[in-house]
Amino acid sequence: MKKLIITAALSGAGTSKKQAPTVPITAREIAEEVIAVAKAGAAIAHIHVRDDEGYGTMKTEKFREAVELTRELMKKEKVDIIINLTTSGGVATDDLRLAHLKELKPEMCSYDAGTMNWGNSFIFENSPKFLEKLGETTIKYNIKPEVEIFDGSMLGNANYYIKKGFLKTSCHFQFVLGVPGGLDATVRNLNFLYEMLPKDSTWSVTGIGKGHLPMLLTGLALGADGVRVGLEDNVLYSPSKVTTNVELVERAVRLAKEAGREIATPAEAREILNITK
């Protein structure tokens, strides 16, 4: 059976130390966490950065600091992992959301394929113009997009950008289910999305909060190419136990192996995702 790609989404833009004391906020914490999840079995680290107050930011200097330190530590520890930088980590202009990609040229970046009312609290804006510019940037710099799908309509959008040449095929989709304003994290919803995937796609799934474990298990049942876990999406191991990124990766490794799936190394993940950097 094909190997499973585990993505660790380390912090997101919002998870606080109060919610999860080990969530990485500073550049040093991010770099050390990347090494730790790589050693635990993650092939991809999905990274957000924070400002000095701990809030999500898209400032290039914060990405530079975190990525340079991470690359340094990877070299020192002889650890490999695919670095995937968010393009949606706080209020920012379109240009600022792309600036760190042009400078740091990560192997992957997020591509949020549409706009939604995030958590019933703000507009998570990914305008048509931005999605064109982001697509062009990923092609120009040979960055593999993690096409994040929060809602059914976003698959239609992704298909549009594929057809127009802004997204190269084969695409890698990340279903992120359970964000209020998007689709709930249910078996039925994941099955529905999975059946609508463009041909030759690869895909991964994560569920938010209480949907985290059910979506991981459903992903395994449907033969997903990957699963995403981490404190960006969920801070609890069980209803009464706060967790860590490493613990969530280790659980995914155990469950995958029980389901007959071996874990993809970063090199194998590059092959599966056709990352040629």
Ligand code: ZN
């Ligand atoms: Zn993210």
